Amino acid sequence: MKIINSFEIDNKVEEKLEDLKNILKGHPFEDSYMITQQIVMFADLLKRTRKSLKSIFTSEELYLLFDTFNCTRYCSHMRAKDFILWEVSDVIDLEKLNIKWNVDSDILVNKIEKLTEFEAFTVITIINAFWNNASKYKDGNFSELFD
16 A cells, blocks of 8 residues: 555555556556546546536435435445435335435436436535535535535
């Protein structure tokens, strides 16, 4: 494991960086420059997508999503949108979280179905950001999660 500016890079990340390096083979720029550019572009795209999702979900729908993923982690072997739909459908059917949070399940599922794969992935990062500091959002002000 390498430590770069106190950021740990485990073997899986190193492997993915190697994959990216192989994809970029033959590009006229240096590998490290192109990998840096890819990471910067990803971060910028993620930030823009977060902002574009700000008005999609109601507070109640966000609470349902946060509640759904309280103890669940996403793994990239599954499509992000399928993962969200599967988990949300499960908690609506089995735990009735739509009733708990006063959410119209058809409307929520429809919103999720309309997301692109990257938007769905971004929703997962928003949920993770919430759970990384849930006490910060006790007042229901989630706007910082979308900035």
